[in-house]
Amino acid sequence: MKITFLGTGTSHGVPPLDCMIRGYDRCPKGVCRKSLTDPRHSRTRTSVLLQKNGKTLIADVSADFRQQALRHNIRKIDAVVLSHGHIDHFGGLPDIRSYTEEEPLTVYASSETLETVRQSFPYMFEARKGRGGGIPRLIMEELNCARDIAGFTVTPVPVTHGSLKECLGLKIDNIGYVPDVKYMDAGSEELLMGLDCLILNCLRDQREHATHMLLDQSMELARRLAPKRCYFIHMTHDIDYEVDGKRLDNWMEFSYDGLVVDVDYNLLTLF
Ligand SMILES: [Zn+2]
Ligand SMILES: [Zn+2]
Ligand SMILES: [Zn+2]
Numbered sequence: 001m002k003i004t005f006l007g008t009g010t011s012h013g014v015p016p017l018d019c020m021i022r023g024y025d026r027c028p029k030g031v032c033r034k035s036l037t038d039p040r041h042s043r044t045r046t047s048v049l050l051q052k053n054g055k056t057l058i059a060d061v062s063a064d065f066r067q068q069a070l071r072h073n074i075r076k077i078d079a080v081v082l083s084h085g086h087i088d089h090f091g092g093l094p095d096i097r098s099y100t101e102e103e104p105l106t107v108y109a110s111s112e113t114l115e116t117v118r119q120s121f122p123y124m125f126e127a128r129k130g131r132g133g134g135i136p137r138l139i140m141e142e143l144n145c146a147r148d149i150a151g152f153t154v155t156p157v158p159v160t161h162g163s164l165k166e167c168l169g170l171k172i173d174n175i176g177y178v179p180d181v182k183y184m185d186a187g188s189e190e191l192l193m194g195l196d197c198l199i200l201n202c203l204r205d206q207r208e209h210a211t212h213m214l215l216d217q218s219m220e221l222a223r224r225l226a227p228k229r230c231y232f233i234h235m236t237h238d239i240d241y242e243v244d245g246k247r248l249d250n251w252m253e254f255s256y257d258g259l260v261v262d263v264d265y266n267l268l269t270l271f
Helices: 017-022 031-035 065-072 093-099 111-120 186-191 215-225
Strands: 002-007 047-052 055-059 079-081 105-109 138-142 147-149 152-159 167-172 175-178 197-201 229-233 252-254 260-262
Touching (some): 002 065, 055 152, 065 093, 105 111, 152 175
Parallel strands (some): 175 197, 229 252
Antiparallel strands (some): 047 055
């Protein structure tokens, strides 16, 4: 399987507009300044593309989806899976319309997430009669058990993330994708134990956050789950790829936009 990290940033992206407005010199760790010249510090909103046997699955359709699709020349998508109903993870759905010209695309998510999407984009789900084009044709399917999606085995992994009742991590074949999490119970840990590759939320380094894990917590969880490789994702400008990267175990890495990894964990290319 080929994994493309389309976006690796938290909901504000990096640089967040705040740092641009205040001036990059006031960025706490200088990461936003670095992002202007080193793309590993520039982070669009979180999403990954998985490809296997000619099939393409996208996990989360970020608010930056259009830009990511252009950057990676994504010409076909066979299915969409959403982790949860926060806008940074599904804000790009309007642009999915270009992939539904010939046939509808199925979106898999928890029932709570599907409902949030319906409420956020009511125009997509209203009767079409007499209306113009430009509306993605989506089939909304609840993901509440392991199932085959476009040739990938996708298992929902319930996690705790703020007040959401049905936030999911996703086990896709032997890869774990958990972009937003504060806590998961023993049953969910069991599902993610010993994977080939774990893609895990790591929000920032310092200052406790109510709904996300910090670097030390993410490393601790990763060590417990013991994957062969771990890539941290959904990061703020508080994570310096170079400086903080030295603190990671040798099987851990901060992901970055454009990182492509194959199942044998060879780094293929930076876009
Ligand atoms: Zn998020
Ligand atoms: Zn900054
Ligand atoms: Zn979230």
